[in-house]
Amino acid sequence: MLLKPLIKRQTYIQLSIVSIVMALTIIAQAYLIVSIIEAIFLSNASFSAILPSLGLLLFVISLRAGMNYLNGVIGLHAANQAKKKLRNRVLSHFTKQPVDLSSQGRSGEKVTQLINVVEQTDSYFSQYIPKMIQATIVPLAILAIIFTQNWVSGVIILLTAPFIPLFMAIIGMKTKDKSEEQLNELSSFSGQFLDSLQGLTTLKLFGQSDREKSRIEDSSINFRQATLGVLAVAFTSAFMMELISMLSMGLIALELALGLIIFDTITFATAFFILLLAPEFYIALKDLSSAFHSGRESLTASKKLEEQLNEPVEELTWGEASLTSRPPRIQLNGVSFAYDESETVQDVSATIEAGSFVAIVGKSGAGKTTLLHLIARLLPVHSGDIFVNDIEQDQLGEQAWFNELSYISQHPYIFSGTIYDNIQMSKPSATKEDIDHAAKEAGLQPLIDLLEDGLHTVIGEGGRGLSGGEKQRVALARAFLKQPSIILFDEPTTGLDLKTEQVLNESITKLAEDATLITVAHRMHTIQKADQIIVMDEGRVVGTGQHDMLRKSNATYQSLIGDVAGGERDGWS
Incomplete structure (x- = not known):
């Protein structure tokens, strides 16, 4: 049970005390009303004679209202605390996974898990638990008083009351099925809608926007039908x-x-007293019935969360060691990694000397990017070892490792905000002068000069408003600001025009002067400059060396350079 342990013992005690006081106020309220009515109509008492009883009745009604309010406040507080813990657990589950694995799956479904599904557990804490405790204490207290006044009425209540939980159980089973259907439709709709928004341009270009619109409409109708159910x-x-x-x-x-x-x-x-108390008995049970319905929806949501949290996580382990010399030397010994039992990288061994420039080459699907992710420690090594300066990589401190590393991919992510903020994120303590210098080194100055607000120009999510080359320059500026000792590139110049590529290559050369540089390379001029070339084919290293040696002795490399003969091609990627 995922939800129950999230409620503190103190909350149960508080709710129990409130329910006891509420039961006493209900009984006292009924008794005072009966006393006042009897005094006025049967005993012909004067108004002044019943004033104390009226005052006491007003106090009891106020106290009951206060207890009812306090019951809600305690429930809401418990719900907020529990949802916070749940969100932290879900977020922790996602972040425990290696970066490359956690990015898989639909973003919309993950957002739904983190926000909507967790939010649906609210009623379990804010309604179901408080009403359950209240329905346990209040009806029992009322029934006990009724039995002392008229045992026949008590027996009638005992005979009819079980029908309420019976129907609650029957309807609860139906609610569970309908709630599961609603949650599944919500997850599907959220994931599809977000995917469609992110790929709107592609859908337009391929004339699929109307078809996607129909799919979203169908998904929306399914969710509506599930909600109506x-x-x-x-x-x-x-x-x-x-x-x-x-x-x-x-x-x-x-x-x-x-x-x-x-x-x-x-x-x-006595008859009037019982007639006032009996509805209160059933009101408490009806409130529980309503809360039970909401509670079943919450339990369905918790089941979905539990399934997510119980999924196995390939968590990366870290130590506390740090790098003592920069740039570092990296050694790979029999490194392997598999996606879904299909090995992508197999028994890779290589030595990358400190301060060297290494190019990883191979056809599409050869495992180049996966190897780069393993070196970056964005994925766990399934077998074999990676050593950095003769220290096992998993013995390094996480912060110590990533402080020394910069990874620039073909599509670096640019956050919504200013260009300044996007550069500063790599080193929050950096001064304005440091950021200005990093932007100039990355070749961003011509762009900044054209913008009215310069570095403080606001850009959209994902770098909307910037070209591919400008995004790469922002990513390079982050690296210049950070000054890493290990730089990993997944061919950042692919798809750029020659002038932009030349500017970026100059910046990369300057950045790599005091660092170990490893790049997945597709361009011949990049490969030829490498101190060492690692040739990959079907997840294995089939050759290492420099360009002149490999083009004479390695058949796979000869095939690769043949692919770009007569002009540069990006077909290896």
Whole structure:
């Protein structure tokens, strides 16, 4: 059970005390009303004689209202605390996964898990638990008092009351199925909608926007139908509770009328007192029924969260060691990694000397980017070892490692905000002068000069408003600001025009002067400059060396450079 442990023992105690006080106020309120009515109409008491009772009644009603409010406040506080813990657990589960694995799957579904599904657990804490405790204490107290006044009425309540939990159980099973269907439709709709928004340009270009619109509309209709199904069950539940309560009250009223008028076995005060208390008994159970419906929805949401949290996580382990010399030397010994039991990198061994420039080459699907992710420690090594300056990589401190590393991919992510903020994120303590210098080194100055607000120009999510080359320059500026000792590139110049590529290559050369540089390379001029070339094919290293040696002795490399003969191609990527 995921939700129950999230409630503190203190919360149960507080809710129990509030429910006891509420039960006493309900009984006292009924007693005072009966006393006042009896005094006025049967004893002909004066107004001044009943003033103390009226004052006490007002106090009891106020106290009951206060307890009802306090009950809600305690429930809401418990819900907020529990949801905070749940969100932290879900977020922790996502972040425990290596970066490359956690980015898989639909973003919309993950957002739904983190926000909507967690939010649906609210009613379990804010309504179901408080009402359950209240429905345990208040009806029992009322029933005990009724039995002391008229045992026949008590028996009627005992015989009719079980029908309420019986119908709650029957309807609850239906609610669970409908809630699961609603949550599944919500996750599907959220994921599809976000995917469509992110790929809107592609959909337009391929003339698929109308088709996607129809798919979203169908998904929306399915979600609506699922929601209406949940509401139908809720309305059925409310109708049945009202029906049972009315029939029960009718039986009690009939029994009291017979005892009062025909058999003369009960007094007016007692009959009136029971008639005031009996509805309170059923109101408490009806409130529980309503809360039970919401609670079932919450339990369905918790089941979905539990399934997510129970999924196995390939968590990276870290130590506390730090790099003592910069730039570092990196050694790979029999490194392997598999996606879904299909090995992408197999038994890779290589030595990358400190301060060297290494190019990783191979056809599409050869495992180049995966190897780069393993070196960056964005993925766990399944077998083998990676050593950095003769220290096992998993013995390094996480912060110590990433402080020394910069990774620039083909599509670096630019956050919504200013260009200044996007550069500063790599080193929050940097001064304005440091950021200005980093931007100039990355070749951003011509762009900054054209912008009215310069570095403080606001850009959209994902770098909307910037070209591919400008995004790469922002990413390079981050690296210049950070001054890493290990730089990893996943061919950042692919798809750029020659002038932009030349500017970026000059910046990369300057950045790599005091660092170990590893790049997935597709351009011949980049490969030829490398101190060492690692040739990959089907996840394995099939050759290492420099360009002149490999083009004479390595068949895979010869095939690769043949692919770009007569002009540069990006077909290796």
